[in-house]
Amino acid sequence: MERTELVIVSGFALALDRRYHAETHMWVLLTEPDRVRIGMDPLGIETSGTLAQLSFDPVGSELTAGRPFGQLEAAKFVGPLVSPVSGTVLAVNDAAAVDAGLTERDPYGSGWLIEASLSDATGELQGLLENAAEITTWFTAKLADYRRMGVIAQ
C-alpha cells in the first residue's frame, strides 16, 4: 500500500497528497479526474472536541461549496460539516457514521467522510491549498488562532 507523505506541524500530521480548504477544515483527495474523497483535517477534528456522532446527506444529494453536507456532534459541540466543493454525493462513509472515533483515529484513511463527483472538475479545486509550504503556513496560522481562542489543549 502506498504510504501517504506527512508533514508534522506542532504535533499535528498533515498529509501532503491532497488539498485543503482553508475555512471548512476539509481535505479533498482527487481519486479520479472528476471524483474526490472528502474528510476533515486534524485541526477541525481537534477543535471540535471528542467526536460523538457524524451524519451525512444521502448519496445522490447535491453538494454546494460553503453549504453543509452533514453534521458533526462532539462532547460539547454540534456544527455543520461544510462542503469545500460543489458536486453530487456518490458515497458516504457508513463506518464513520457508526463510529465517529474512526475519523479521530485515522482522518486521512478509514475516517474519510464522503465521496463526490465534481460539478466542474477544474474549477472546484481552484482555491484549495495544494503545496506543502502554503499548507503548513495556513495550518500554523490557524493553530495560533485557535490557541488564542482557547480551544486547543495546552
Place this chain on the structure above:
Amino acid sequence: MAAPQLSLSPAGDLAAQTSPEYLRISMASAIALRMRSGRFSRDFAFGGINVLLSYDQGCRSDCGYCGLARTRPGSYEEKSFIRVEWPLVRTDDLVERMAAFEPRLTRLCISMVTHGRAYRDTCDLTQRITERVRTPISVLVAPPTLRRERLEHLKSIGVDMIGIGLDAVTEELFATLRTEVPAGGLKWQKYWEIVTDAREIFGPWKVNVHTLVGLGETDQDLVSLFAALADRQVFSYLFCFNPEPDSRMAAQPQPSLRRWRRVQLARYLIEDAGYALERFGFDCDGGLASVRASRAAIEEVVAKGTAFTTNGCPGGDGEPGCTRPYGSYRPAEVFRDYPFAPAASDLEEIREQLLLDDIVK
C-alpha cells in the same frame, strides 16, 4: 494524529490512579481548563469546574439510573457519569490549572462517590485546592460516608455549600431505585438527616438537594418537595433524567419537554417568586394542571428566562457559578437547562414548549 494532550488518562496502572492523587473531571471543565481541546456550540463564559472522586472499584452504590452504578456493565474507567466521559487527571496538575485560570473560575464542586475513602479524600482535596484558589467550593456529598461532625469539618476547611443527591423525590421511588437494588442499601432517612444537619451547619440557602425529573415521580411529588425545601431555605436543583446506556433504566425515555419546562417554571415560582404550594393544581394523576397566577405575571417570569437556566451553586458574585453545559442532553438536542441567559429565540421555543394556555388561565 492530533497533538498529545498532557496530564490526561495517564498511562500505567489504573488501579493505582485513584483519589486523592487522581480525579475525574467533567469534559466541560477539562475544556475550560484547556486540559482537553474542544468548544461549546454557543459562545458563553464558563467557569464552573466539576470534579469527581475516582477509585479503581468505583462507586459502591448501585442506583438504577446512574452511569457509575456498581452493577452497570463495564469497568469503572469505561463508565460515564451523566452520559459523558470524565477524563482522569492528576490532582496536582488540576490544582495548578485551577490556579492559572482562577480569574475565570466561578464555582468548584467536588462530587464524592460512595466509598470508604471518600470523606478523607474530599478533605484532602479541599485543602489542596483552598491553599491555591479562592473560588468558592461546593461538595456534592455521599451521605452514607458522612455524619454531623464530618459536615462541620468540611465547613471548617473552606467548603462553602453542600449538595445532596437525593435524585428520587419520594421514599418509595428512592427505595425502588437506590435501596432495594442488587448492590444498593442507600437509606432515605440518612439522606434527610444529612440535609437537616447540613442546613443547620451551613445556613440558609447554602444547601441544595438534587432532584431528578423523569424517574417515575409525579409533578405533584416534585412541586411538594420544592415547597418543603424552600420552607427550609434549601435549594432544589433540577436535573433532567437522561438514560445512561446499559444502566437498568436505559430504556426509560426522558421526560417530555413540556413537562420538563413546566417543572422548571414551578420550581422557580416556588423558590424565587415565593409562590405557595396551594397555588398549584394537579390532575388525578398528579400532573401539573394549573397555576393560580395572572398570565401577565407568568409571562414576565418566562421573559426573564432565569427559570430555565441551570440550577447550580452561585459564583462569588452571586451570579450562576455552576452551569454544567450539555449535562443532561446532547449538544444536538434542545437545551434542557440553559448554561446562559436564554436568547429571544430560545424564549420563543420555551413558550411553545410550555403551552401556558393549558395551565394559566
